[in-house]
Amino acid sequence: MSGTKTGGIKAAKTNKKRYGKGFYRKIGAMGGKSSRGGGFGSELRGKDGMTGYERARVAGAKGGKTSRKTNENY
Template sequence: MAGTKLGGAKAAATNKKKYGKDFYARIGSMGGKNGHTGGFYANRELARMAGAKGGRISRRGKSSK
């Protein structure tokens, strides 16, 4: 019964039974604990260059201001 409210409730019950009552709390607590300083955070100049490239190929018209 995947994709229904009843199926979701059954899946949640199964997960809690197999992995413990705090299953969803443990998953939720993982959010944001991993590093989030990669990508453009580490290199502002690279972010500036990427933004400029995107602006050059943009299909959006010039601002009317």
């Protein structure tokens, strides 16, 4: 049943039973602490001089342009 809602509920139940009620809170906190503040949501300027939002905009434009290259008769 992996990959189904029922399987996910059973897995969550098992994890909480094995590792305690705060299992998901603990692993979420670990991820948050290891984060270095970067990513597309960041307002900090990176080495390229852009904020995360600006970088996401450029990346999205590249992806959109690539996906429209299928018909060269435009």
